[in-house]
Amino acid sequence: MMLSKKTKYVLLAALVLGLAVIYVPLLVVLLNSVNSDTTFGWPPSGFTLEWWGRAAQNEGVLRALWTSLQAGLAATAIALVLGMMAAFALQRYRFFGKDTVSLLIILPIALPGIVTGIALNNAFRTILGVDLGLFTAIVAHATFCIVVVFNNVVARLRRMGGNLEEASMDLGADGITTFRLVTFPMLRSALLAGGLLAFALSFDEIIVTTFTLGAGLQTLPIWILDNLFRPNQAPVVNVVAAVLIVVSTVPVYLAQRLSGDTASGGRL
């Protein structure tokens, strides 16, 4: 590049500053979870692990964690199956309406979350007459998680090409054997990455969950929202917030390492 040295340093400064702004709020949350002062004035006055201990014994938190895990695992399982099927169909075949189908897959995440949430809420309650519960939340989460798995598998299929599968067929293996011994092993890490990202997405989702989870149930983000404005819960909220940061960024980091072909994991 033939840009001046000065431009380069200005841009570097902008990047460093930008990254600092991105990370400072996350560090503030992590710091606050071990801040001994309950009002969180800055700078922190002391260090304590007391809130972590309290959060670990808080029944509401543990119940919410369990609901989050159930919803995340079930939605991920559904998304893995449907996302993989859709990826094979769209990557390996040409057919009428292909563009419409791919638009349909990104729609649940391209539309504002509140639209997806209220559409499903309305469909369950008014149209189908189903009571909201864990099941309806799982259906909703699976709907917007499909795209994450889909993107990962499509990227891998595109990179893989079809030569190895053809070679396997030429050597006499049938379709099922080829899938089992050739295609699936090459897809495995893409599926794992997609699954991790789908789980992270489900674990963090709040808007759609608010509209589709039955009364009396809470996921971790909903627990936080419900307790956010209760001053005496603030320290425990901070610990749960810190846990959420760690829990949701680790799978994303792992997914990145697993699949070099994932540009951003599905939201983009």
Added chain:
Amino acid sequence: MSIAASVSGFLYRKPRLRLGMLLSAPLLWLGLAYLGALAALFVTAFWHTDTFTGQVVTEWSLDNFATLFTDEVYRTITFRTLGIAVAVTVIDAVIAFPMAFYMAKFASPRAQRILVIAVMTPLWASYLVKAYSWRVMLSGNGLVGWLFGATPGYGLTATILTLSYLWLPYMILPIYAGLDRLPNSLVEASSDLGGRSWRTFRSVVLPLTFPAIVAGSIFTFSLTLGDYITVKIVGGAGQMLGNVVYDNIGAANNLPFAATVATVPVVIMLVYLAAVRRTGALDNL
């Protein structure tokens, strides 16, 4: 020949059947369940709630839309939401461009990979936690006040600030991808012909990466239009469209009117998508 082998042989000779089997489940789920739900939502927007029993009455009328257009309150909220979306998009584009530029044009391949991960990982960190951390930082004795000696407090400024923070990675990544595709030779040619940094930027780099910026703006726009939680956390008393939808489902128990209000962001998004279609932004998603 085993059964499995004959089944797979049969399927191999029938690609249409294989395609049908692959597509059936995803299409049933998304096409019927999700598109059906969206269609039902727009139908519901034309119904109303019985004020006495609270039940949805399936009579067709345009009353909800009339309220939406004539009531001053909803007009104000719609324009406020749009204004916030525009402000957030502009702020994010201005911050994201230099960051993406350095990442794409100056960083080594190894550094690029690390920087992409560094930008992307917080994207997945809990939305709620990030909004909440701004509540903590903007509070009277929080980090912002400590650093700068003053804090904007909770209100419209805090909402724009927090939303810009939340959606920033959604802007950086498409612009980075767009700049990465921009050949260095074009920039060099411009400098060879005597173009200084600013001129090269304005006449070469910006026009060629515009579709990528628009692609990023689709996310910042769509996500802002549907937001209601950030406003609850840092927004003071002001409301956005999402709050109206939320309140009508919860407290007011008026699902039809909530559905009517929810059509506003969808219509805005569809108009926006149609408008930017020609820039080629949709291929940059």
